[in-house]
Amino acid sequence: MARPGNGSDGPAGTTYDQGVSVGDPPPPIPGARLLFSLDPATAYLNHGSFGAVPIGVQRTQQRLRDEVERNPMSFFAHPGLTDRIVHTRRHLAHFLGADPDGSALLPNATAAVSLVLQSVRLKSGDEVLLTDHGYGANALAVRRQCRRDGASARTVALPLDATDAEVVSRIRGALRPGKTKLLIVDQLTSPTAKVLPVRAIADAARQHDIPVFVDAAHVPGMLPVRVDRLGADFWVGNLHKWAFAPRGTALLAVAPAWRRRIEPLVVSWEHDAGFPLSAEYQGTMDYSSWLAAPAGLFTLRTLGVEAVRRHNAALAAYGQRLVGASLGLAPTDLPDPGAAEAAMRIVPLPSGIATTQPEAHALRQQIADKLATEVAVNAWGGRGWLRLSAQIYNRPEEYENLAERLPPLLASLR
Missing domain, CATH: 3.40.640.10 (Type I PLP-dependent aspartate aminotransferase-like (Major domain))
Structure with a gap:
């Protein structure tokens, strides 16, 4: 699968080879990642579960x-x-x-x-x-x-x-x-x-x-x-x-x-x-x-409450579109959270994967162990769902790497 950015539809953003536009990620907040003590070897895309406390x-x-x-x-x-x-x-x-x-x-x-x-x-x-x-x-x-x-x-x-x-x-x-x-x-x-x-x-x-x-x-x-x-x-x-x-x-x-x-x-x-x-x-x-x-x-106030909200919501939406496109989903297939500031987004997993909560927990652990990426996985409504969060310490390439490596991992589970 081609990495995002190999093709382009101009100002609207990057596209996959299959033609699904994923848009552009937001610019980073300067120095934000240095405020946290997270392991740089792990892409921490699950702020929603336990948060992450700034060093200060x-x-x-x-x-x-x-x-x-x-x-x-x-x-x-x-x-x-x-x-x-x-x-x-x-x-x-x-x-x-x-x-x-x-x-x-x-x-x-x-x-x-x-x-x-x-x-x-x-x-x-x-x-x-x-x-x-x-x-x-x-x-x-x-x-x-x-x-x-x-x-x-x-x-x-x-x-x-x-x-x-x-x-x-x-x-x-x-x-x-x-x-x-x-x-x-x-x-x-x-x-x-x-x-x-x-x-x-x-x-x-x-x-x-x-x-x-x-x-x-x-x-x-x-x-x-x-x-x-x-x-x-x-x-x-x-x-x-x-x-x-x-x-x-x-x-x-x-x-x-x-x-x-x-x-x-x-x-x-x-x-x-x-x-x-x-x-x-x-x-x-x-x-x-x-x-x-x-x-x-x-x-939060020093960084700017509204600036943080805009960044996180835009990055979460970018990550959702990116991972969704890697699984063959169009933007219309992706649930809308219903609020512009929402910094958590979900992506439906392929049919038959993580349909029970034990299976969802097992998949989450495999993604952590094999892809060095922390996400949330839930079974809801008879289907598995990947939940992505975005916080100021996250970078677009973390979602891009997940989009590239997740499909082969899911294929190995079938």
Whole structure:
């Protein structure tokens, strides 16, 4: 297979020999790759799974850990610790357009799901409604809570190419007033990289007084957002993916009507203070990731939030078209995420490949081992999907190399 760039259709960009235009990649952000400590021998095209922490933010977190170890008693027992947590929470909440007094710092979006499920207090006969685009761990948490409470979980199917209006219509039709006690939707789905119209979904659910939990794990830093304008009862976003925070940093925003009803997963010394401190303070937990998170936002703002978003979205789209063309797919065969800033894209794999999650995990590992490339592979809707991310440290040639080497690897699996 010819490498991209062997042919050209002029200003529109490069083409493969089979005539599929893949366009031009965006210009790199100068010096961006030097901000990270990623192994240069590996093409890291999977920022969406665990993020990558800039070196400056790593050092900020290490200084905080050093502060702890110089005098653990002074750090953990000092009354100023909760003040530092509150200050950090306010900084992050302001960035996301959330009410800092109604938000709490948590380790990740998954922890927020369990906390909310516990606080909603399901009972026998109740149900939780999910979509088939949701994060797998959330479904596991829902099923466990439903088993404990005698409730049930139900899933509404959303076609990958559904319009926003179709998505809202399908979810509205699946709601069961009086029975559905919680609706969980993703703002940007993990397995399918699809942006859902969460504000319109929340409006539809509110007509029946059904609370909505929005899993926005990938939103902070990638997509512009004003949490206080979405109308969600619960919203959580991870800042350790696209906002350059250390791993273990998420913000859960809770609507006023629910704040007094939030029950922390672990009861600790700030329990009587109520939400949000009751959910945040957990004794000798490592708070360094939270306290270093503003350094991640400083890095993002220094680079230029909009410049980073434009670069990443354009590079992800370029990589999707490039890899798709290498598999014989036209641009119209490639799913559109539904937002111009989306920095994750998916590519359908050939029929019969990675159609189950174990097979998807195995293929991901083979791509890592044999092609020195990290990607995400998911089985969804009876088909395998390759998910590509783009971040400022990525280069066009990483996607070009994957496009050249992936087809022979897939052919060897048949």
